[in-house]
Amino acid sequence: MKWNKKWWMLTSVVGLACSPMATSGCSGEDVRENASESTGVSPSALTPELQGVSAFRARAAAAAAQSFLRDEPATANFERVRAAFSQGRPVAGKLGIYELEPVGDVAATLQRRAAELGIRGEVVKKLNHASIKDGVNEIRIGERSGAERALVTELFHQGTGTADSRSDDEYLAIASRRASVVGSTLPMADLYPYKIRRYKNAVAEGEGEPEVTTYQVAVAFNQSIDDLPVIGSGGKLVIHMTTDGQPVGHEFVIRKVQSTVKELDGSALTDPDAARAEVEARLARSGIDVRQYRAVRSEFGYQRLGRDNTQNVMAPHYGFYYEALDGVSKKLVEYVPALKDPSLRAIAERDASENEGRKAQRRQSVTPRR
Amino acid sequence: MLFALAAPFLASGTANALEVGGEAMTSWSGCDCSAGSLKYTDDQISYLISEMQDLGHKKSFFYTNQSTYSMDLIEDSLPNGYDAGYADGVDLFALSSHGGAPTDSKSKQTFSTPMCKSGSISDSSSCHFDANNSRMGEAAGPGQSQYATPHPGQARWWVFFTCYSVHTKPAEQWGQTLANGGDAVLGYRGTSADSWTTDEVGEDLADAVFDDGDTLKGGWFWAAEDWAVDDVASMVASGKTRDLAIYRRDKAVANWERRASDSHHGWFAWAWHEG
Numbered sequence: 047m048k049w050n051k052k053w054w055m056l057t058s059v060v061g062l063a064c065s066p067m068a069t070s071g072c073s074g075e076d077v078r079e080n081a082s083e084s085t086g087v088s089p090s091a092l093t094p095e096l097q098g099v100s101a102f103r104a105r106a107a108a109a110a111a112q113s114f115l116r117d118e119p120a121t122a123n124f125e126r127v128r129a130a131f132s133q134g135r136p137v138a139g140k141l142g143i144y145e146l147e148p149v150g151d152v153a154a155t156l157q158r159r160a161a162e163l164g165i166r167g168e169v170v171k172k173l174n175h176a177s178i179k180d181g182v183n184e185i186r187i188g189e190r191s192g193a194e195r196a197l198v199t200e201l202f203h204q205g206t207g208t209a210d211s212r213s214d215d216e217y218l219a220i221a222s223r224r225a226s227v228v229g230s231t232l233p234m235a236d237l238y239p240y241k242i243r244r245y246k247n248a249v250a251e252g253e254g255e256p257e258v259t260t261y262q263v264a265v266a267f268n269q270s271i272d273d274l275p276v277i278g279s280g281g282k283l284v285i286h287m288t289t290d291g292q293p294v295g296h297e298f299v300i301r302k303v304q305s306t307v308k309e310l311d312g313s314a315l316t317d318p319d320a321a322r323a324e325v326e327a328r329l330a331r332s333g334i335d336v337r338q339y340r341a342v343r344s345e346f347g348y349q350r351l352g353r354d355n356t357q358n359v360m361a362p363h364y365g366f367y368y369e370a371l372d373g374v375s376k377k378l379v380e381y382v383p384a385l386k387d388p389s390l391r392a393i394a395e396r397d398a399s400e401n402e403g404r405k406a407q408r409r410q411s412v413t414p415r416r
Numbered sequence: 417m418l419f420a421l422a423a424p425f426l427a428s429g430t431a432n433a434l435e436v437g438g439e440a441m442t443s444w445s446g447c448d449c450s451a452g453s454l455k456y457t458d459d460q461i462s463y464l465i466s467e468m469q470d471l472g473h474k475k476s477f478f479y480t481n482q483s484t485y486s487m488d489l490i491e492d493s494l495p496n497g498y499d500a501g502y503a504d505g506v507d508l509f510a511l512s513s514h515g516g517a518p519t520d521s522k523s524k525q526t527f528s529t530p531m532c533k534s535g536s537i538s539d540s541s542s543c544h545f546d547a548n549n550s551r552m553g554e555a556a557g558p559g560q561s562q563y564a565t566p567h568p569g570q571a572r573w574w575v576f577f578t579c580y581s582v583h584t585k586p587a588e589q590w591g592q593t594l595a596n597g598g599d600a601v602l603g604y605r606g607t608s609a610d611s612w613t614t615d616e617v618g619e620d621l622a623d624a625v626f627d628d629g630d631t632l633k634g635g636w637f638w639a640a641e642d643w644a645v646d647d648v649a650s651m652v653a654s655g656k657t658r659d660l661a662i663y664r665r666d667k668a669v670a671n672w673e674r675r676a677s678d679s680h681h682g683w684f685a686w687a688w689h690e691g
Contacts, residue, residue, distance in 0.1 A: 117644075172627050173470055186628065195638075203634035203687070204666045241643055243691040249662055251683050253524065253587050261687075266643045279613045279642050297638075333443055333453035352642065354616045365644075369607070374516045375452050376579055379611035379645055405459065405615075412462040412475060414440070416483035 094130030096123050096139030096312070098273030099238050113218050114239045115268075119275040120345035124364065127346050127384075128318045136312030140272050143307040143361045143385075143393055144348075149192040152176050156187045162230060163196055174354070191280065193353035196228065197295035201288065207247040207259020208289045214242050221265035221285040228296045229283060233269070233303075237283055240268035260289050269300055269350065277345045277365045278381060279352030299353050307359060307393060314362075316386040318344070321364045325380045336368070339378060343367035349381050351401070359397040361385060434473040434626070434670075435570070437506040438465050439484045441513035441531070446482050449530035449543035456615040457512035460577045464510055464618025471626050476506045485535025486543050491551040492567045496536035500567030504552050508573045510618060515578025515603075517589065520548060525585040527603075529578055547589050553597025559678025561596035569597050572674065573632065576603040577617065586652035587684035594654040595681055599668050602636045605650040605688045614645055625670050632668045633687060650688035654681035661685040 099119045106113060130137035153169045153176055160166070160178045165185050167178040177186035185196040218239055226234065243264045250256035269281035276282075280299035287294050322344070326336045349363035361383055368378040385391040438461035443453045458480050465475050479488075489511075490497025491504070503509040515529040527547035534543050554561050556568040563569070574593075576582070581603025583589060590601045602621075608614075617639050624635030633651055640649030653668060655661030661683035 172623075173467070174623055175628075177628065197634075199630075199634075203631065203637055241646075241691065243689045245637070245687065245689045247662070247665070247685065247687050249658055249665075249683065249685040250587050251658065253585070253591060256587070256686075264689075268643075277644065279644055282643050284641075284643065329455070332455040333445075334455060335452060338452050352613060352616070354619065370452065374579060374607075375514050376454060376610040377607050377645075378455075379609050379613060381612070405463070408463050408466040408619075409459065411469065412465045412478055414458065414462075414478045414480040414483065416477070416479045 092126055092129030094126060094133050094135060094137050094312075096126055096137055096141075096274060099270040099275055100273055103238055113215055114241055116241055117275075117277075117343060117345060119270075120277050120347045120365070121343060123274060124318060124344045124346040127312070127315060130312060131317045131319070137315065139274075139312060141274075141310040141312070141314065141362055142272065143310065143359060143390065144271065144303040145305045145307050146301040146358055146360060147304040148358070149189065149301070152187050152189050152192070155192070156185065159187070159194060159196075159231070160185050163228065165196070188353050190356045191299055191351070191353050192301050193280075193297065193299040195295065195297040197286075198293065201262075201292075201294045202286065203245065203262060205261035205288050205294070207257075207261040209259070212263075212289070212291070217242060217263050217265055217287070217291070220287060220291040221267075224285045224287070224293055224296070225267060225283055228285075229298070231302075232283060232298060232300050236270045237267040238270060240266040240282065242266070262294060263287050263289060271303065271348045271360060275345075275347040276350045276360075277347035277363060278349040280350030280355075280357070281348070297353075299350065303360070308390060310362070310385075310390075314386060314390060315384050318346070318364055318384075321382050321384060322366060325364075325366050325382050328380065328382075329378065334378065338372070338375070339368035339370055341366060342369045346384065356400045356404075357397060359393060361390075361394040363394075434468070434507040435476045435505075436465055436468045436473055436508045436510075437476045437478070437502060438462075438510045438512075439479045439488065439502075439531075440511070441481060441484060443481050444530065444532065447530075447532035447543060448534065449532065451514045451530045454513070454610045456610050456612060457577065459615040460512040460618045461510055463616055464575075464622055467619040467622035468508070468626065471622060473626070477502065482532050484531045485533050486531040486545040487535035488531070489545045490549040491563055491569075493563050493565065494549050494551075496534060496539045496542070497549060498535070499550065499552075499571075500569065503550075503574065504567075504569035504571045506570060508575070509571055510575040510577065512577035512618075515576060515581050517580035517583040517585075520546070524588040525583060527576070527581055527583070527589045529576070529581075547593060550590075550593045551596060552593050552601075553599070553675065555597055555675060555677040557677030559676075561677075561680065563596060564677065571597070572599045574598070574601045575618070575621065575636075576601070577608065579604060579607040582650040582652050582686065582688075586650070586686040590652050591654075591684055594652070594684070596679075597675055598654075599664065599672065599675070600632055600651055600653040602632070602649070602651045604640075605648040608647045609642075609645045611645060614640075614642055614647065617642075629669060631666065632670070633666060637687075637689070648688055648690075650686060652684055652686035655683045655685065656681055658683050
């Protein structure tokens, strides 16, 4: 991550659970200590109030700082919830459990969306999705999540590498214009610039020095609900483009909120440190020695699952990211509902059970054996 | 240029069911190698194989933990190897586990992963697989490589759901592996996640490449693209010339013809993302 100094100073009040500069492990209780060290502010001094994504955007704009908010709104709000708990009062802010619009008739949606994007052709049913192909243009919609992907197939990850001559902000401007064209079904006002990626090609003879070029750029926008970030794989609109800004494709895993299942406030939340302990106990039950990891990112927001998953309800969750102390082993990522009341938590868990069942079926269909 | 390169496609409808094999490590208990336990690696492989089966392809094997041997990935004509029955005995082989990119004795970057045991009767010394000892897809026939006997290779695509599997110097890691056969090695640059949210990357790869007809590169990058987790998918392919290596990296699809027995490659092309 490129750390803009001004941006870091502005956001340091609510910084990461473990800062990028932390040199020692910070698992469990250590995380709390390192959070204080990295921000210079003890949890008890943080304002116990959720901070809206719009406030982050406004501050970034005022400071002419990095436009992409990355995971800062989620990590900052995690720290604010922790601060509230350390001060013995509920965090202030509007929360809720929300039902999403249904995926609906995929073939009908696909035909309508294809027409909107100028893609003509017949709906072809695939294993987990339906698609329409029109020469080099293709659109597909997933049956479980309603995820939409549209591509110029001859360009998608096939671009000729070039010198990367444009700035992040130029690509963001191009992506924003494209998003307004392809995002007619999305809650556009609730999307904010999230991350940017540059795709690289390299070629070399043998083990010689490679020629390296950039061939594609992607800008991701992240969804907010109640002005709070969506966390997890979904809730993203991604615009892919060539290095000179021509459209290559887009994908989103976003459905609008249809109704409120339950209005909540901060008193509904479980203690973030208790949630962390719950996650670490879950990992330990799987045989993972959490002492060999350090927590590097702790998030609070509405969890949205990725393109493969059925999901009808969105609820507040905590997300925990760990890196191995040896610097080699895999990262660990775990999410847990942030709800204290078992009956509320059950709403989120019931919604997740369909995915669990599908995954269990997959596991059973392929039994390991030698 | 393109018309001269367009030959590798098979005629529509001639593609047969592919053979798929996978191995995964969740625990090194009772193994000669040791490493920290993992939670979702077996899911990554089982979902990939399950999706391939749903698409009409055939599971050849799926081994986990104490059933995994480094010999499964080592070229059978090299000491302690028998990949012909395993990683090089299927069209698509995938491993989900830990991985590293250490520097070898020649100061080159390699890829290493801890399996459970060596599996070799003659030498049980190393349960670690080192990519220096791998050769994939070496076809038998005119001009064949030395590795095509006694057992030719079958593998076209290897997928390593591990950290550092296609890292910063893929030509050093996988050059010898792709020199005489195979289409591509797919993996990660830097670390990768063991997570409920990325356990379906293999399933998505199968969906994109083997159901939707995406290119191998496009399908892999799409499958692994998780903007929250920030894993960096990467891949490496090879060619006889610079342009052919680039073409094979960018355009390869599942129904391309196999490489000929005399197609020795000296150029390597790879891709990843930054940011």
